[in-house]
Amino acid sequence: MIRLFAFLLLLIAAPVAAQDLLPPAPYAYTQLADPALEAKAQALMETLRCLKCQSQSIADSDAPMAGDMRNQVRERIAKGEQPEAIRQWLIERYGDYVTYTPQVRPLTAPLFAAPVVFLLVAGLLLRRRFRKTKAKA
Amino acid sequence: MSDNQTPAHVERSRDTATKRAGLWVWLPLALFVGFFVLVMFGLLRPADREVASAFIGKPLPAFDLRPAVPERAGLKTAEMATGKPKLLNVFASWCIPCAAESPQLAALAQQGVEIDGVAIRDRQEDVQRFLGQYGNPFARIGADDVSAVQLAIGSSGVPETFVIDGKGVIRHQHIGDIRAEDIPMILQKLREAGG
Numbered sequence: 001m002i003r004l005f006a007f008l009l010l011l012i013a014a015p016v017a018a019q020d021l022l023p024p025a026p027y028a029y030t031q032l033a034d035p036a037l038e039a040k041a042q043a044l045m046e047t048l049r050c051l052k053c054q055s056q057s058i059a060d061s062d063a064p065m066a067g068d069m070r071n072q073v074r075e076r077i078a079k080g081e082q083p084e085a086i087r088q089w090l091i092e093r094y095g096d097y098v099t100y101t102p103q104v105r106p107l108t109a110p111l112f113a114a115p116v117v118f119l120l121v122a123g124l125l126l127r128r129r130f131r132k133t134k135a136k137a
Numbered sequence: 138m139s140d141n142q143t144p145a146h147v148e149r150s151r152d153t154a155t156k157r158a159g160l161w162v163w164l165p166l167a168l169f170v171g172f173f174v175l176v177m178f179g180l181l182r183p184a185d186r187e188v189a190s191a192f193i194g195k196p197l198p199a200f201d202l203r204p205a206v207p208e209r210a211g212l213k214t215a216e217m218a219t220g221k222p223k224l225l226n227v228f229a230s231w232c233i234p235c236a237a238e239s240p241q242l243a244a245l246a247q248q249g250v251e252i253d254g255v256a257i258r259d260r261q262e263d264v265q266r267f268l269g270q271y272g273n274p275f276a277r278i279g280a281d282d283v284s285a286v287q288l289a290i291g292s293s294g295v296p297e298t299f300v301i302d303g304k305g306v307i308r309h310q311h312i313g314d315i316r317a318e319d320i321p322m323i324l325q326k327l328r329e330a331g332g
Contacts, residue, residue, distance in 0.1 A: 020231045022258045025283040026283075054186060054188075064258055065284055068285070068287075069284075072283070072285065090288075092192070092291075093190060093290070094293065095191045097188055098188070
């Protein structure tokens, strides 16, 4: 009897959580009606960092703030904004950290230049080597 | 003569060869030590998980929030540039550190600091209960139901407090709850924004 009572109490017990009680934003869990626009929004959301749960994208996260960010992205896409403009809008506010796609900056430029430099060096080395073999032959 | 010279020459080249090899032998160890130091540095340095707003020094973006509670007016960008520096506190009734910083906000309000609030994803009855329990230091409280203003000013959580100067330009961002020891710093930032 006591067990049943305790079980019934458990059913009505509301967990005390630091979580808001508002329903999610209109476009947090609702896709845009136009599949082409939704695909655009989805692609962008997968490359934006959730600021609450920092190793997830806003497309992956169920944090309320990620929901609000998805809402913001979908609304802007629906209004005809370009995904890159929305990304830049967020970078202006949160820095490069908010995007998962690497940005070319003075600090990151060597990373982008390195493959080209390696290719050039490899090309030079190969040319020298082939010339030597030709000279010998 | 030539018989003596040749071995000496070979000896010398062999010497330089071993010397050069001797240096190269240390290279992997040096690389390993460098790598180890880098890893330990990354491990032992506490990771900074706060995302600072990149919007410091920029004017507040345009917004017009409805009042979160009937007792206080809502929040409009135009009303923020009053010529006097003030605080913009991003809070929520469901946020526990926001309750923890309420005595500090009350102390600041008592010293004549104007504090405007933005309630993130909050219901009117919850904000009213929160203010009834922890006091109401706010001159105005806008309701931000979809975190639109929060995103527009580069705030990534609650509570956060922004120092806004008289022209409506964001001057400083305080991430997390304001503790008692932070009050002099906040007052200093307000003075700097006033000058």
